[in-house]
Amino acid sequence: MAKFLYIYHGSGKMPTTEAERKAMMDAWTGWFGKLGSAVVDSGNPVGMSKTVLPGGKVENNGGSNPTGGYSVIEAKDIDDATSKAKDCPILMEPNCNVEIAPIINMMG
Template structure:
């Protein structure tokens, strides 16, 4: 198994409902055995680079273990943020 990083991006003005918050709790419960670092929510963030005016921003991250990148993507596909316009990026750390 390898470790993969899931980063979450959302509209910074989004105010989650209680139902959406519960969906995150439920999803973390479902993938719990794969979580290697429970990560954190992110408050304010500043984007550097080519498109600093992106309409969404980093809102959190978590590290998971999975057999391969496809398996990590499958875990990420259940992210509740995807149902209300959020995005998830799945990254495979490079070991140097």
């Protein structure tokens, strides 16, 4: 099995009420439960990013496609990884997506 990085892109808005937070966590917990042992690292949300450009210039705009979080998932291939991502809770939100990239093991 290969490992894939799921990069969650979206609004970065966190639920404001306890009921909304619980519903969000239940959705993610349910999805990870459905994926089972394929979940290598369930990951975490991330904060606003900065980008360092050539010459040392720093942009503090969150990037052109802000990252909201990440996970590491095992799958047979990228098509399997893509199929596993289709039920991701972030996809219920407008303008959100899951970017999937194979993790290349450089250490053998």
